[in-house]
Amino acid sequence: MNLTLKVWRQKNGQAPGHFETHQAKAVIEDMSFLEMLDVVNEGILDRGQEPIAFDSDCREGICGMCSLVINGIPHGGHQGTATCQLHMRHFKDGETITIEPWRAKAFPIVRDLVTNRGAFDRIIQAGGFVSVNTGGAPDGNALPVSKTVADTSMDAAACIGCGACVAACKNASAMLFVAAKASQLNLLPQGKAEKDRRALSMVEQMDAEGFGNCTVTGSCEAVCPKEISLDFITRLNRDFGIAAVKGR
Amino acid sequence: MTLDGKSPSGPLAAKWDKHKFDLKLVNPANKRKFEVLVVGSGLAGASAAASLAELGYKVKCFCFQDSPRRAHSIAAQGGINAAKNYPNDGDSVYRLFYDTIKGGDFRAREANVYRLAQVSGSIIDQCVAQGVPFAREYGGLLANRSFGGAQVSRTFYARGQTGQQLLLGAYQALSRQIGLGTVQMFPRTEMLDLVVIDGQAKGIVVRDLVTGEISSHAGDAVVLATGGYGNVFFLSTNAKGCNVTATWRAYKKGAFFANPCYTQIHPTCIPVSGEHQSKLTLMSESLRNDGRVWAPKRKEDCAQPVSSIPESERDYFLERKYPSFGNLAPRDISSRSAKEVCDEGRGVGPGGLGVYLDFADAIKRLGLNVVRERYGNLFDMYEKITGENAYERPMRIYPAVHYTMGGTWVDYNLMSTLPGLFVLGEANFSDHGANRLGASALMQGLADGYFVLPYTIGNYFASTKPVKAPTSHPEFKKVEENIRLFTTKLLSIKGKRTPTSLHRELGKLLWEKCGMARTEAGLKEALRRIPELRDEFWKNVNVTAENGELNQALEYAGRVADFMEFAELLCLDALQRRESCGGHFREEFQTPDGEARRDDENFSFVAAWEYQGSDKAPVMHQEPLVYEEVHMSTRSYK
Numbered sequence: 001m002n003l004t005l006k007v008w009r010q011k012n013g014q015a016p017g018h019f020e021t022h023q024a025k026a027v028i029e030d031m032s033f034l035e036m037l038d039v040v041n042e043g044i045l046d047r048g049q050e051p052i053a054f055d056s057d058c059r060e061g062i063c064g065m066c067s068l069v070i071n072g073i074p075h076g077g078h079q080g081t082a083t084c085q086l087h088m089r090h091f092k093d094g095e096t097i098t099i100e101p102w103r104a105k106a107f108p109i110v111r112d113l114v115t116n117r118g119a120f121d122r123i124i125q126a127g128g129f130v131s132v133n134t135g136g137a138p139d140g141n142a143l144p145v146s147k148t149v150a151d152t153s154m155d156a157a158a159c160i161g162c163g164a165c166v167a168a169c170k171n172a173s174a175m176l177f178v179a180a181k182a183s184q185l186n187l188l189p190q191g192k193a194e195k196d197r198r199a200l201s202m203v204e205q206m207d208a209e210g211f212g213n214c215t216v217t218g219s220c221e222a223v224c225p226k227e228i229s230l231d232f233i234t235r236l237n238r239d240f241g242i243a244a245v246k247g248r
Numbered sequence: 249m250t251l252d253g254k255s256p257s258g259p260l261a262a263k264w265d266k267h268k269f270d271l272k273l274v275n276p277a278n279k280r281k282f283e284v285l286v287v288g289s290g291l292a293g294a295s296a297a298a299s300l301a302e303l304g305y306k307v308k309c310f311c312f313q314d315s316p317r318r319a320h321s322i323a324a325q326g327g328i329n330a331a332k333n334y335p336n337d338g339d340s341v342y343r344l345f346y347d348t349i350k351g352g353d354f355r356a357r358e359a360n361v362y363r364l365a366q367v368s369g370s371i372i373d374q375c376v377a378q379g380v381p382f383a384r385e386y387g388g389l390l391a392n393r394s395f396g397g398a399q400v401s402r403t404f405y406a407r408g409q410t411g412q413q414l415l416l417g418a419y420q421a422l423s424r425q426i427g428l429g430t431v432q433m434f435p436r437t438e439m440l441d442l443v444v445i446d447g448q449a450k451g452i453v454v455r456d457l458v459t460g461e462i463s464s465h466a467g468d469a470v471v472l473a474t475g476g477y478g479n480v481f482f483l484s485t486n487a488k489g490c491n492v493t494a495t496w497r498a499y500k501k502g503a504f505f506a507n508p509c510y511t512q513i514h515p516t517c518i519p520v521s522g523e524h525q526s527k528l529t530l531m532s533e534s535l536r537n538d539g540r541v542w543a544p545k546r547k548e549d550c551a552q553p554v555s556s557i558p559e560s561e562r563d564y565f566l567e568r569k570y571p572s573f574g575n576l577a578p579r580d581i582s583s584r585s586a587k588e589v590c591d592e593g594r595g596v597g598p599g600g601l602g603v604y605l606d607f608a609d610a611i612k613r614l615g616l617n618v619v620r621e622r623y624g625n626l627f628d629m630y631e632k633i634t635g636e637n638a639y640e641r642p643m644r645i646y647p648a649v650h651y652t653m654g655g656t657w658v659d660y661n662l663m664s665t666l667p668g669l670f671v672l673g674e675a676n677f678s679d680h681g682a683n684r685l686g687a688s689a690l691m692q693g694l695a696d697g698y699f700v701l702p703y704t705i706g707n708y709f710a711s712t713k714p715v716k717a718p719t720s721h722p723e724f725k726k727v728e729e730n731i732r733l734f735t736t737k738l739l740s741i742k743g744k745r746t747p748t749s750l751h752r753e754l755g756k757l758l759w760e761k762c763g764m765a766r767t768e769a770g771l772k773e774a775l776r777r778i779p780e781l782r783d784e785f786w787k788n789v790n791v792t793a794e795n796g797e798l799n800q801a802l803e804y805a806g807r808v809a810d811f812m813e814f815a816e817l818l819c820l821d822a823l824q825r826r827e828s829c830g831g832h833f834r835e836e837f838q839t840p841d842g843e844a845r846r847d848d849e850n851f852s853f854v855a856a857w858e859y860q861g862s863d864k865a866p867v868m869h870q871e872p873l874v875y876e877e878v879h880m881s882t883r884s885y886k
Contacts, residue, residue, distance in 0.1 A: 012797060029635075030521035038526055038748070045746045045801060050793040053800055055314060057487040059527045061629070062412055063318040085632045110458055111798040118435070121315050125427035129420035130379045134299040134698045137370070137377035141334060144388025154381040154406060157413060161317055185379045 001027050001093035008100045029089035053112040061085040064160030069100040074164035074223045082225035104172035106210045117163050119209035127201035128181040156184040158226040165220035171212030176220040178206050179236035180228050196243035251871035254659040255359035260877045264363045272710035279304035285467035287439045289316030292673025293473030295697025298421035301430035312438040317419045320487040324411025325532040327403035328690040330368035339400040341365045351397045352681020353830035354880040360678045367699040378417040397578045397685040408625045439494045440731045442501045449669035450717040453727045460796040464719040469668045476652035476674040480811045482755020484649035485530040491807035492814045495656045503664040504856035506657035506677035509822035512831045514650035515582035519602040528648040531626045533686045536575045538610035541566050543589045543603045550596050580683045580831050583647035587764045597644040604642035653680040657856040661704035672696035682830025738805045743788030747805040750785050767835045771823040782812040827851045
């Protein structure tokens with residue numbers, strides 16, 4: 001199939017950006033979306049021009065490095081699918097596809113489709129951990145954890161930190177990301193000791209990074225490649241509320 | 249030169265404890281005077297950086313991804329082994345040790361492997377304390393499952409995302425230290441060279457991938473945890489960014505490179521669909537617990553729909569050849585069997601490069617729901633990539649390069665032949681011999697970072713009292729200048745070929761001549777063609793844009809340039825090893841029924857290569873493998 005791409009090009013964070021049109025010819029349906037872009041980039045290099053910059057690494061939907069807003073939807077809008085696992089069989093010959101970077105104040109554009117998601121790292125640094133040093137941990141079976149709790153914690157832990165939730169949100173809120181990590185740890189007995197502190201610190205950092213507020217529209221859940229549930233936001237709101245009342 | 253692995257004396261089970269006592273310590277107040285540079289933020293790098301910072305060392309950590317959480321350890325699916333013996337099924341430290349050394353075809357260092365098994369239990373404890381949500385039984389205790397190459401259930405797991413959860417545990421420990429200001433993190437920063445002064449590793453030169461700036465970092469020790477070199481084959485299950493650059497540049501600075509020919513080909517990957525293919529996707533080995541591997545008996549049936557091939561015309565070749573392990577035969581053996589079938593023209597799917605992995609019997613026996621519960625995420629992944637529903641028709645699988653057992657040579661302290669340069673995880677060669685068992689890579693990465701390096705690095709500082717070398721030292725300036733020239737050269741060639749096309753050609757050559765089966769003639773041909781291809785690269789590569797900005801083609805071209813050199817060492821090592829063992833299969837050395845024939849008399853050693861300059865052949869040194877406890881037997885899974 002042949003496709004027309006409208007791709008966001010931007011030299012760096014300071015320069016103004018614009019859409020550029022490229023033709024993707026002889027696209028095979030077994031290609032992944034990023035492989036299609038690879039082929040387009042090969043053509044651009046052959047013409048001596050600058051290839052389209054985009055992030056990707058594992059290309060199997062787990063590292064969270066790939067991004068791309070495809071036709072207005074982060075990761076392209078196929079349930080539970082990251083851009084790197086989106087295949088071209090979902091597109092039709094002759095289609096025009098718009099490709100943009102994540103757009104959020106807290107994720108400044110680095111170049112073309114590449115953004116800086118360092119804000120997520122700083123939120124984790126503020127409290128997304130259990131404070132244990134290496135060594136001296138008790139036996140793994142010393143502390144039983146009910147299967148239901150462990151499973152729910154794992155549901156939250158599945159987050160890959162890609163930032164699609166922020167890109168989809170009209171307020172560019174990071175609540176789903178923050179809620180997933182806070183819930184994973186707050187649910188488990190190992191994380192209970194720091195529960196209040198964690199909820200307060202992570203939310204505080206999230207606000208400081210310039211993410212917007214959550215108005216629970218659920219667009220984050222809809223685009224999440226790991227289908228993280230909105231329920232975790234409810235949980236974080238509760239944990240935060242209790243912690244705020246108690247004070248540090 | 250005969251290399252000394254520095255295994256401590258005494259009985260095997262007491263070596264590590266004795267060694268820990270013999271290691272010199274650094275006083276807590278003095279630790280902050282030592283600065284450690286950790287390159288890589290996967291399981292080994294992140295766990296090492298966090299643990300060293302907790303001890304009080306000053307740490308800088310570098311990764312080329314946009315965040316330390318993206319390192320490729322994250323993609324490991326199946327699980328992590330530990331000798332906890334929770335299921336009461338006869339496991340022990342000794343059994344895990346023995347399985348690992350046997351699985352490695354008796355080509356690993358005994359004392360290292362024993363230590364790995366010894367600390368395996370502490371890894372699980374540590375990860376649980378960090379909040380890693382391992383799978384649990386209804387009673388609240390940790391669940392275990394079985395894995396290839398073992399007859400006990402010792403694998404801990406977090407759904408099909410164990411690597412992700414363990415990495416995030418280590419990443420969170422690292423993040424905590426970054427927040428506390430004890431670790432300085434440098435994402436989107438690639439190490440391009442090692443700085444060696446007076447024979448000791450003293451720092452690194454890096455490129456900021458966003459600004460293109462080349463800069464130096466000085467340290468009292470350098471730790472490389474930069475993963476494996478599987479991407480030399482172009483197509484592998486590694487992430488796109490995985491590369492050999494850090495360990496290769498260290499090799500060129502004097503760190504010996506060991507056993508590069510030990511490469512692991514994983515049997516259950518999704519077959520290649522066309523020329524555009526950028527990487528291969530693995531599906532967990534756990535699928536072989538219930539799936540049956542087969543190919544048509546007759547070539548004519550290969551293109552026919554599965555339903556038209558009667559049971560009597562199907563060859564369940566693993567069950568036929570290895571009745572006692574069947575579909576759970578180790579990775580190297582399963583992969584080679586699939587290749588043989590395809591070589592006979594009985595492969596299925598595009599290009600005849602695939603065999604079936606069939607769940608029809610499992611669905612009949614267990615019901616669709618149980619199969620979905622166990623493997624649902626893998627079936628979904630398969631459907632996303634191939635567009636086929638594996639509940640209704642068998643999956644097609646084919647082997648793919650997955651893990652590399654070879655790597656920088658290190659002694660028992662994980663220190664390379666360059667004092668002050670430590671190498672951890674997949675980047676070193678130490679624990680898996682010629683073949684790695686499933687669920688052991690995560691174990692080794694975390695063992696090295698959490699429980700080995702924090703002890704041994706202190707001994708280096710306390711016993712050698714390394715002299716500081718600031719980045720103003722002329723050697724740093726010289727190395728920086730060389731890197732600038734290297735970068736400028738890549739940008740100035742403006743040839744006709746993209747880095748991808750050259751890399752793909754190299755990968756194809758290696759896969760054909762130095763892949764699952766190797767011959768003297770094939771390796772010699774590869775050794776003739778690699779230098780030609782390298783010349784072609786340096787004459788005809790095309791990298792556009794500039795250095796002073798994010799330039800992904802430039803980053804990639806630099807990595808391909810190193811693969812072009814490294815490939816030669818890989819083939820050279822495969823050529824000298826005139827035996828078949830683990831992931832290294834030489835067609836000339838096989839038994840009449842096609843099994844690997846090891847030659848313990850002549851090849852029971854680690855081959856460690858020393859760089860001699862770009863115009864000279866490298867020199868091979870040997871570390872003899874001495875087995876004090878185990879008897880070297882022939883691996884049999886029949």
